[in-house]
Structure formats: structure tokens, C-alpha cells
Amino acid sequence: MSNRPMENLFFTSLRSKQIAVMAVVFTLFVSIISLVLFEGSKKSVTLNVNGEQIDIKTNAHTVGQLLSSEEIEVAEHDKVTPSVNTPIEEGLSISWEQAKLVEIQTDAEKETLWTTEKKVRDILELANVKLQKHDEVIPNLDAKIGKDNRITIQKAFQVTLVDGGKEKQVWSTSTTVADFLKRENIQMDEHDRLNRKADGMVKPGSVVEVVRVEKVTDVVEEPTNFAVVTQKDAQLLKGREKVVQEGKKGTVERKFEIVKENGKEVSRTLLSENVIEEPQKKIVSVGTRVMMASASTNGNSTVSRNNSSSSGKEFYVTATAYTAYCNGCSGKTATGLDLRANPNLKVIAVDPNVIPLGSKVWVEGYGYAVAGDTGGAIKGKRIDLHVPTKSDAYKFGRRQVKVKVMN
Structure with a gap:
């Protein structure tokens, strides 16, 4: 074989390689140009995903296409601003908020709702929950809902x-x-x-x-009463008394536990007692001598006292009469005289504060008598005369008479 054919074959092969390289270069050039043109046609937008901002260049025609290209699936209750059908423009700001399922527990009742609201107040307003002033909301109304997506309401x-x-x-x-x-x-x-x-x-x-229960200790000094001791005195007429020794109160210190409820005393318990001064007893002599009186033949009585003085205090009183057999009468006088056994005795009932018991008196229209009795109605300057019979009492009636206290 000659050198010429060999040379032709070499050049043919070289041209084929050049054509192939040029084809590759052209394809690459076209691709680069296309890529430049593609990138140059992208629009710059801002995407806010659940509060996180992302800057994006995109050839998407609508907001929906952009979100889909970012693998964001928009659910029914999600919030997209502007809407998914909005055309993409340079500098457009897009926001996607994913809805969450919120549970609202009101006492024993529970409800749920999907929402993109974050503040508790806005969520409750969306759910049309009516609150009163004193209701308790957890979290509080101005807080953001927690990670558990739960709101608890306690009705007041x-x-x-x-x-x-x-x-x-x-x-x-x-x-x-x-x-x-x-x-x-x-x-x-x-x-x-x-x-x-x-x-x-x-x-x-x-x-x-x-x-409110309060227990306090109180120490007080209190007087103690004295005892009254009586002793018989044969020298005093029966019905008369004589104070031999005046009584004197003693003093005792007492310690109490006092229980108060709401400030009012409800119980008082004696804890201890200490005598500071002993009381002095009162001694009273009580007369036991009975005055004897006898009736005379002329109807006047004689009194066994040797004072025949005609001097004495005189004053007027209101006089009535009674018998030993009046209603409620026992026949025995306050000084021990038995009027039923001695119906003719001259005895008058007196107020001892006016005429002392045992006094010899002279009563106008009645004569000499002894103040030997008392009566519940005989008060002040009033006397009641003892007479033998009821007819004598009715006959005497009521009258003003002069009285002379002989002793």
C-alpha cells in the first residue's frame, strides 16, 4: 500500500474527531446559554415558613407551584398568603403557616379545632368561647399556646x-x-x-x-361572800335580831382558761384558785324570849313589861283588823304568841322598820297593845289590830288612828 492512501485515512479520522469535538462544544455552549437564560429568568421571592424566612429564586409561575417545588404540602386549614393561585412576581413575599389541632378543655367539656393562630386570646375568639371576668385560663390570654396545643379553662x-x-x-x-x-x-x-x-x-x-378560735389565760381577783352564823339569845324578844359581828368579804385569785370563737367567749375553765384574804363571818344573835300577855276582865290586855311611861313617839297610821282565823293565818304571831288560845290578847301587826317588834304601844280606839306580829301587806305606816271575831274585824273596818310607841 502506498503512503497516499494512508495519509488520506489519517486526515479523514482527524476531521471526524474535530467534528465530534465541535459538536460537543456546541452542545455545551447551548446548554450553558440555556442555563444562563433559565437562571436569568428566575424571580427572587421571600418565603416565610412557620415564622422562618427563606430567600428563593424560582421559575414557578404560581405560589402553589413554588410551595410544591419546596415540598410543602398545603393542608385544608393551613394559611397561605397570598393565595396559592397568585402569580409569582419579583420580590414577592410569601407566607405559609401550618395549622395545628388545638384542644380546649372547659371544666368537664372538651372541644378541638384547627387553627394557625398562636395567641390564646385569638384562638378562644375563633372558637367563640365566652369568658367571664373571674374565669381562669391556662396559658393566660396574652400568652402563646404551648407545645402541647392545649388550653384549659376553669369557669368561676x-x-x-x-x-x-x-x-x-x-x-x-x-x-x-x-x-x-x-x-x-x-x-x-x-x-x-x-x-x-x-x-x-x-x-x-x-x-x-x-x-377563729383563741385560747387565753385570765387571772382575776374576785370577792368571796362571808358566811352568816346565827346564835340564840334568850335576852332578845323572839323575832328580833342583833348583829354581834359584821361580816367581811374575802378575796380570792382565780386563774381561768378562756376559749373565744370569733371574738366571743364560749367557755371559761377554772385552772387554779388561790385565797388572798379569808372572809370574816357575820354573827347574828336571834331572840328567843317570848313576851307574855294576858287579857283583863275589862277587855284590856296587860303586858309583862315594867315600863308604864306615858311618853313616846306619836304618829298617825292606817289601821285595819284581823282575827286568828283569817285566810292563811296560823294563829301564831311572829313573836310566838298563840292568838287562838288567847283570843282577847291586844296584839298589832306592824312594819318592824316603823314600829319595832316587841314594843308596847297605845292605839287610839284600841288601847294598850304589844307590837307582836307582822304581815305581808303591812308596810310603812300601816297596822293590823287583832280582834276576837270576824264580826269585830268587819265592824272596825279601815280608819286613821293615832299610835303612840311607848318604848
Whole structure:
């Protein structure tokens, strides 16, 4: 074979390689140009995903296509701003908030809803939950909902609180007495007591009463009464008394434990007693001598006393008459005279503060007599004359008479 054919073959092969290289270079050039043109046609947008901002260049035509290209699946309750059908423009700001399922627990009732709201107040408003002033919301209304996506509402109700006797109406969300007292900042001392158990339930209309119990010790000095001792005295007329020794009260120191409930004393217990001064007893002599009187033949009585002086105190009194057989009468006088056995005795009933018992008296229209009796109705300047019969008593009636006390 000649050199010429060999040379032609070499050049043919070289041209084929050049053509192939040029084809590759052209394809690469076209690709680069296409890529440059593709990248150059992208629009710059800002994507906010659940609060996190991302800058993106995209050839997507709509917001929906952009989110899909970012592998974001838009659910029914998600919030996309602007809408998914909005055309992509340079500098467009897009926001996607993923909805979450929130649980709202109101006392024993529960409800759920999908929402993109973050603040508790906005979520409850969306759920159309009506709140009263004293209701308790966890988390609080101005807080963001927690990771557990749960809102707890405790509805307030009225409870009657009686503390130390003072009553007031209180709004509460507590379920136990102990929690209620804690929330109301009620402190209880050692002896204070409740009208119900601390772990008892609190319901609308419940009454929680705190009885304030106070125990104190009180030491007082008090007077003690003296004893009255009587002794018989044969020198005194029966019915008369004479104080031989005046009584004097003593002094005792007493220690008490006092229990007060709501400031009022409910019990007082004597702990100890110490006599500071002994009392002095009162001694009284009581007369036992009986005055004897006898009737004379002329109807006047004589008195066994040797004082016939005509001098004495004179004054007027209201006089009535009675017999030994009057209603309620025993026939025995206060000084021991037996009027039934001696119906003609001249005896008058007197008020001892006006006419002393045992005194010899002269009564106008009656004569000399002894003040030997008393009566429940005989008070002041009034006397009752003893007469033998009821007819004599009726005949005497009631009259003003002069009386002279002889001794």
C-alpha cells in the first residue's frame, strides 16, 4: 500500500474527531446559554415558613407551584398568603403557616379545632368561647399556646366565705377547700377550725366557714361572800335580831382558761384558785324570849313589861283588823304568841322598820297593845289590830288612828 492512501485515512479520522469535538462544544455552549437564560429568568421571592424566612429564586409561575417545588404540602386549614393561585412576581413575599389541632378543655367539656393562630386570646375568639371576668385560663390570654396545643379553662363560680364571723361572696375556680383557702390567702392558726374537711369539694353555692378560735389565760381577783352564823339569845324578844359581828368579804385569785370563737367567749375553765384574804363571818344573835300577855276582865290586855311611861313617839297610821282565823293565818304571831288560845290578847301587826317588834304601844280606839306580829301587806305606816271575831274585824273596818310607841 502506498503512503497516499494512508495519509488520506489519517486526515479523514482527524476531521471526524474535530467534528465530534465541535459538536460537543456546541452542545455545551447551548446548554450553558440555556442555563444562563433559565437562571436569568428566575424571580427572587421571600418565603416565610412557620415564622422562618427563606430567600428563593424560582421559575414557578404560581405560589402553589413554588410551595410544591419546596415540598410543602398545603393542608385544608393551613394559611397561605397570598393565595396559592397568585402569580409569582419579583420580590414577592410569601407566607405559609401550618395549622395545628388545638384542644380546649372547659371544666368537664372538651372541644378541638384547627387553627394557625398562636395567641390564646385569638384562638378562644375563633372558637367563640365566652369568658367571664373571674374565669381562669391556662396559658393566660396574652400568652402563646404551648407545645402541647392545649388550653384549659376553669369557669368561676360564687362561694360564700365566712372568716371569723365576717361573711363575703367570693368568685373561685377552686375544686377543694384547701385550694380555695390558699387562693384567698386565708391563714389558719393552731386552734382555728373549718366547717368542712380541707380536702372536701367546693361547688357553686358552697359555704366555707373559718371559725377563729383563741385560747387565753385570765387571772382575776374576785370577792368571796362571808358566811352568816346565827346564835340564840334568850335576852332578845323572839323575832328580833342583833348583829354581834359584821361580816367581811374575802378575796380570792382565780386563774381561768378562756376559749373565744370569733371574738366571743364560749367557755371559761377554772385552772387554779388561790385565797388572798379569808372572809370574816357575820354573827347574828336571834331572840328567843317570848313576851307574855294576858287579857283583863275589862277587855284590856296587860303586858309583862315594867315600863308604864306615858311618853313616846306619836304618829298617825292606817289601821285595819284581823282575827286568828283569817285566810292563811296560823294563829301564831311572829313573836310566838298563840292568838287562838288567847283570843282577847291586844296584839298589832306592824312594819318592824316603823314600829319595832316587841314594843308596847297605845292605839287610839284600841288601847294598850304589844307590837307582836307582822304581815305581808303591812308596810310603812300601816297596822293590823287583832280582834276576837270576824264580826269585830268587819265592824272596825279601815280608819286613821293615832299610835303612840311607848318604848
